[in-house]
Amino acid sequence: MSKMLTADDFTQLPLLMWEKVFSKVKKAVVFMDDRCAEALHWSGGAAALLEAGARNVKQFSSFEACGENEPKAVFVVSTVLKGRTVDIIKDIISLSHFQYCVVFTAVPHSVHLFANNVSTEMEGNPVFDQFEEKLCEWMGNMNYTAEVMHSPVVFAPVSQQLIVAPAFAHLFPLLPPDLDSLNAKRPEKKRFGTLNDLNVHSLPVELQIEIKCLVSALNSMFEAAKMREESFAVGPMSRIIAGELANHNQAKNRRKTAPNKASIIFIDRTMDLTGVVGHHGDNLVEKILSVLSPLPGHVTDVQVDMLELTNVQRIPHFQNTVAPGCLAQTQ
Numbered sequence: 566m567s568k569m570l571t572a573d574d575f576t577q578l579p580l581l582m583w584e585k586v587f588s589k590v591k592k593a594v595v596f597m598d599d600r601c602a603e604a605l606h607w608s609g610g611a612a613a614l615l616e617a618g619a620r621n622v623k624q625f626s627s628f629e630a631c632g633e634n635e636p637k638a639v640f641v642v643s644t645v646l647k648g649r650t651v652d653i654i655k656d657i658i659s660l661s662h663f664q665y666c667v668v669f670t671a672v673p674h675s676v677h678l679f680a681n682n683v684s685t686e687m688e689g690n691p692v693f694d695q696f697e698e699k700l701c702e703w704m705g706n707m708n709y710t711a712e713v714m715h716s717p718v719v720f721a722p723v724s725q726q727l728i729v730a731p732a733f734a735h736l737f738p739l740l741p742p743d744l745d746s747l748n749a750k751r752p753e754k755k756r757f758g759t760l761n762d763l764n765v766h767s768l769p770v771e772l773q774i775e776i777k778c779l780v781s782a783l784n785s786m787f788e789a790a791k792m793r794e795e796s797f798a799v800g801p802m803s804r805i806i807a808g809e810l811a812n813h814n815q816a817k818n819r820r821k822t823a824p825n826k827a828s829i830i831f832i833d834r835t836m837d838l839t840g841v842v843g844h845h846g847d848n849l850v851e852k853i854l855s856v857l858s859p860l861p862g863h864v865t866d867v868q869v870d871m872l873e874l875t876n877v878q879r880i881p882h883f884q885n886t887v888a889p890g891c892l893a894q895t896q
Contacts, residue, residue, distance in 0.1 A: 765809055
C-alpha cells in the first residue's frame with residue numbers, strides 16, 4: 566500500500582531535483598544562469614551549494630572565468646545546449662584551466678533531439694555524449710573528464726501549498742494576434758479558424774521546445790511523487806500542454822504503475838483576467854509584491870530595503886549601500 570503524499574512531501578519535490586546537482590559540486594566553481602539561480606533561490610540558495618562543497622558560485626557569462634588553482638567547473642543552465650549557451654560555456658572554458666567539467670541542463674535529451682530535427686527514438690543520449698567530447702576538446706585534453714546530464718531544476722517551492730516555475734514565467738497563453746501571425750505563414754486552405762483549432766505542431770519551434778520542457782519537468786515531478794494524473798484543461802494553450810503531457814512517452818509508462826492518484830488542472834491565465842490584473846487584494850503578500858521592485862534577474866521575489874535595520878546613513882540616489890533582503894527563507 567502506498568502512503569499518501571503530504572504537503573511536506575510535495576514541497577520537497579523541487580529539492581529532490583537539486584540533489585543530483587549538489588552531488589557533483591564538491592570542490593567545483595559553479596556557473597549558473599538566472600532562471601536556475603531563481604529556482605535555487607527558493608531551494609536553499611547559494612548556501613546549499615557551498616554546504617555541498619562548492620568553492621564559488623558565479624554568473625553564467627562570457628565575462629567570467631577561473632584561475633589555475635580551480636580545475637573543476639559545474640555549469641547549470643535552463644536552456645538547450647545550442648547557440649549562445651554553447652558559446653558562453655566555450656568562452657568560460659577557454660579562459661580557464663579546467664580538467665573536469667560537468668554540465669547540467671534543465672532540458673531533457675528528447676527535447677535536444679527535437680531541437681536538432683531528429684525525429685527517431687535513439688538509444689542512450691548521443692547529443693549529450695557529443696557535447697562531452699566538445700568539452701574535452703575545449704579543455705585541451707581528451708583524457709580530461711566531462712559529464713553532461715539532465716536535471717529539471719525549474720521549480721521553486723514558495724510555500725507548502727505553492728510551487729512556481731519561474732523558468733516558464735514568460736510562457737503566455739495564445740491570443741488572437743498569435744492566430745493571425747500563424748495563419749499569415751500558412752496557405753489559404755490550411756488556415757485555422759480559431760485558437761482552439763491550433764495544435765502543438767502548428768506553433769513556432771521555440772514555443773514547442775518551451776512546452777515540451779514544461780511537460781517533461783511536470784512529468785519528472787509526478788514521477789518523483791509516484792503519481793498518475795487525470796488532466797483537465799481550460800483554454801487553448803492549456804489544452805495543448807495537457808495533450809503533450811498525455812502523449813509524453815515516459816508519462817505513459819509512469820501512469821501504468823504509479824500508485825498515487827491526482828487531478829491536474831491547466832488554466833490559461835487569460836481566462837481569468839479580472840483576477841490577474843486586479844490590484845484590489847486585501848492581503849499583505851499582495852501589497853508587498855505590488856509595492857516592492859523585483860530582485861534583479863528574478864520574477865518571483867522582491868527587494869526588501871534592509872537599510873532601516875542598520876546605522877548606515879541613507880545617501881540620495883544611491884540605493885545599494887546594503888544588500889537587499891527578500892521573501893525567500895533559506896530554511
